[in-house]
Amino acid sequence: xxxxxxxxxxxxxxxxxxxxxxxxxxxxxxxxxxxxxxxxxxxxxxxxxxxxxxxxxxxxxxxxxxxxxxxxxxxxxxxxxxxxxxxxxxxxxxxxxxxxxxxxxxxxxxxxxxxxxxxxxxxxxxxxxxxxxxxxxxxxxxxxxxxxxxxxxxxxxxxxxxxxxxxxxxxxxxxxxxxxxxxxxxxxxxxxxxxxxxxxxxxxxxxxxxxxxxxxxxxxxxxxxxxxxxxxxxxxxxxxxxxxxxxxxxxxxxxxxxxxxxxxxxxxxxxxxxxxxxxxxxxxxxxxxxxxxxxxxxxxxxxxxxxxxxxxxxxxxxxxxxxxxxxxxxxxxxxxxxxxxxxx
Amino acid sequence: xxxxxxxxxxxxxxxxxxxxxxxxxxxxxxxxxxxxxxxxxxxxxxxxxxxxxxxxxxxxxxxxxxxxxxxxxxxxxxxxxxxxxxxxxxxxxxxxxxxxxxxxxxxxxxxxxxxxxxxxxxxxxxxxxxxxxxxxxxxxxxxxxxxxxxxxxxxxxxxxxxxxxxxxxxxxxxxxxxxxxxxxxxxxxxxxxxxxxxxxxxxxxxxxxxxxxxxxxxxxxxxxxxxxxxxxxxxxxxxxxxxxxxxxxxxxxxxxxxxxxxxxxxxxxxxxxxxxxxxxxxxxxxxxxxxxxxxxxxxxxxxxxxxxxxxxxxxxxxxxxxxxxxxxxxxxxxxxxxxxxxxx
Numbered sequence: 001x002x003x004x005x006x007x008x009x010x011x012x013x014x015x016x017x018x019x020x021x022x023x024x025x026x027x028x029x030x031x032x033x034x035x036x037x038x039x040x041x042x043x044x045x046x047x048x049x050x051x052x053x054x055x056x057x058x059x060x061x062x063x064x065x066x067x068x069x070x071x072x073x074x075x076x077x078x079x080x081x082x083x084x085x086x087x088x089x090x091x092x093x094x095x096x097x098x099x100x101x102x103x104x105x106x107x108x109x110x111x112x113x114x115x116x117x118x119x120x121x122x123x124x125x126x127x128x129x130x131x132x133x134x135x136x137x138x139x140x141x142x143x144x145x146x147x148x149x150x151x152x153x154x155x156x157x158x159x160x161x162x163x164x165x166x167x168x169x170x171x172x173x174x175x176x177x178x179x180x181x182x183x184x185x186x187x188x189x190x191x192x193x194x195x196x197x198x199x200x201x202x203x204x205x206x207x208x209x210x211x212x213x214x215x216x217x218x219x220x221x222x223x224x225x226x227x228x229x230x231x232x233x234x235x236x237x238x239x240x241x242x243x244x245x246x247x248x249x250x251x252x253x254x255x256x257x258x259x260x261x262x263x264x265x266x267x268x269x270x271x272x273x274x275x276x277x278x279x280x281x282x283x284x285x286x287x288x289x290x291x292x293x294x295x296x297x298x299x300x301x302x303x304x305x306x307x308x309x310x311x312x313x314x315x316x317x318x319x320x321x322x323x324x325x326x327x328x329x330x331x332x333x334x335x336x337x338x339x340x341x342x343x344x
Numbered sequence: 345x346x347x348x349x350x351x352x353x354x355x356x357x358x359x360x361x362x363x364x365x366x367x368x369x370x371x372x373x374x375x376x377x378x379x380x381x382x383x384x385x386x387x388x389x390x391x392x393x394x395x396x397x398x399x400x401x402x403x404x405x406x407x408x409x410x411x412x413x414x415x416x417x418x419x420x421x422x423x424x425x426x427x428x429x430x431x432x433x434x435x436x437x438x439x440x441x442x443x444x445x446x447x448x449x450x451x452x453x454x455x456x457x458x459x460x461x462x463x464x465x466x467x468x469x470x471x472x473x474x475x476x477x478x479x480x481x482x483x484x485x486x487x488x489x490x491x492x493x494x495x496x497x498x499x500x501x502x503x504x505x506x507x508x509x510x511x512x513x514x515x516x517x518x519x520x521x522x523x524x525x526x527x528x529x530x531x532x533x534x535x536x537x538x539x540x541x542x543x544x545x546x547x548x549x550x551x552x553x554x555x556x557x558x559x560x561x562x563x564x565x566x567x568x569x570x571x572x573x574x575x576x577x578x579x580x581x582x583x584x585x586x587x588x589x590x591x592x593x594x595x596x597x598x599x600x601x602x603x604x605x606x607x608x609x610x611x612x613x614x615x616x617x618x619x620x621x622x623x624x625x626x627x628x629x630x631x632x633x634x635x636x637x638x639x640x641x642x643x644x645x646x647x648x649x650x651x652x653x654x655x656x657x658x659x660x661x662x663x664x665x666x667x668x669x670x671x672x673x674x675x676x677x678x679x680x681x682x683x684x685x686x687x688x
Binding site for chain 1: 425427428429431456457458460461463498499500501504514516524526528530575577580581582583586590592593594595596601602623625629630636639640643646650
């Protein structure tokens with residue numbers, strides 16, 4: 001007897017991932033420019049083994065477009081509020097195209113003035129920050145990026161949500177190598193991690209968060225309805241507050257609490273701002289950039305030489321594999337995406 | 345029978361603390377400009393209840409001066425390596441005068457360009473970073489400061505020292521109020537905390553650090569000779585690496601490992617650089633600064649409204665007390681300071 005079996009996953013090249021992402025984003029209503037920009041971050045997610053930021057995000061994007069919580073054909077507006085500052089008003093569209101619109105001018109200003117900053121305003125975030133800082137590091141610049149999200153995280157010493165997951169990303173150019181990059185949430189864990197526990201019906205450790213009454217709990221659903229903790233106690237909480245301030249009021253955009261209130265229970269992705277700072281090593285170092293970047297390599301060697309990992313190492317290992325052999329996409333996800341494209 | 349008792353502590357006004365600090369710093373050989381600048385941070389330490397950064401530091405300063413690990417009459421050199429960058433070469437002197445030399449130009453450039461950065465090079469650090477960011481916040485600017493120290497801290501996943509205690513300080517102006525300020529070491533605890541345990545012969549928790557062989561230990565002396573941990577696991581470790589890079593190689597100055605090697609076992613304070621970034625809220629906000637800073641106040645209210653503390657709250661409470669009633673200085677410390685001034 002022969003049993004017919006469906007494949008569990010499908011191997012795709014990155015070009016195929018890109019083509020699929022673009023096609024589906026266009027089909028669900030995104031304009032061409034946005035579809036191209038958003039597709040690139042999904043390709044980068046699959047390529048680097050960050051599958052939660054890969055093709056899975058097509059489902060999230062489609063939901064936002066259909067719910068009307070993102071403007072699918074927003075045209076980003078570039079301006080120069082001060083000599084070393086760039087602003088892109090994203091007009092309620094996804095953040096990716098806004099960043100693409102402003103990044104060249106940010107890099108140019110960093111080289112001209114030594115340091116510069118780019119504010120993205122009025123954009124919908126549903127991707128990681130590392131693609132932004134990695135792009136700038138590839139340009140030879142040192143980069144920092146910050147964004148609030150939705151108020152899901154309690155300050156240290158409290159139990160009620162104030163902060164978003166408020167990531168801090170950093171990129172450092174390494175001549176002849178992929179850059180040193182990290183992108184860390186200031187929440188104790190990723191929100192998606194709690195979602196996974198909820199779906200699996202598994203308890204979470206009792207130091208991840210609080211229920212709505214402010215009690216520590218192991219119930220994933222209760223934490224999602226209550227508040228997560230920050231990482232690193234009062235220090236992580238201080239950094240989360242900093243992200244709120246510099247990527248919120250400082251650039252004239254919403255705090256995580258305001259973003260959640262604006263969402264009004266629609267369940268959309270966070271809407272708000274992002275701050276990106278770029279510093280040109282040549283600003284302080286002049287013609288001595290090479291010598292000083294070589295000293296930085298000494299620090300990386302001291303870390304790796306004792307068997308400790310650099311933050312981006314796992315992603316880069318996945319990248320090398322993906323570029324050579326493609327990626328495995330779960331067949332169930334592809335079926336969901338097909339249904340999406342068919343308008344189901 | 346009457347028993348003569350010596351006072352345990354002496355109440356002094358802040359003006360008396362300032363006069364004492366200046367006099368002793370001059371007596372131990374510091375030039376007038378340095379004595380004034382260094383005395384101010386000691387006054388600020390006593391005033392804010394941070395006694396480990398108060399008059400006690402006179403003993404540390406004197407030790408550095410006598411050991412020849414600081415240049416007592418260094419003249420800071422100001423330069424403009426790029427339009428939005430300021431550099432002060434401290435010439436091996438204490439960092440305070442270098443900061444005073446560069447801060448007005450940093451503030452001016454932040455207002456002119458929207459964002460600016462100041463590198464202090466070749467300075468000896470033995471003070472907190474919060475006075476720097478608080479000064480800038482008092483000027484209405486948003487400020488970030490970073491500095492490496494000596495290689496005492498292991499990266500996450502390792503056990504051998506690479507990083508310094510690598511603080512990150514942040515200041516945010518609050519109209520009509522003292523600014524929001526934090527100054528946090530990226531090490532799990534302050535090094536002084538481990539010193540206190542060592543002196544008291546008390547064990548430390550086994551997650552503070554490792555002995556020189558890389559084993560977790562509760563022996564404070566062994567941790568001091570081995571390596572401390574970062575705060576917040578791999579996230580704190582990533583931030584510590586960032587501080588090394590942006591306040592070390594990026595500004596042409598030493599990493600914590602290089603600083604410790606340069607010290608050559610003399611036990612001097614860390615010698616190296618500091619990076620300070622200032623952003624003018626008016627850069628992005630124009631004439632809307634007031635409205636957006638008011639929204640930031642909403643976030644502070646949400647934190648304090650649930651009984652959680654803001655990072656600078658304890659310091660500011662101590663400050664209010666000190667300004668009204670003076671401070672208590674331990675008599676034993678005053679005796680040590682007297683002996684110092686007498687050249688003993």
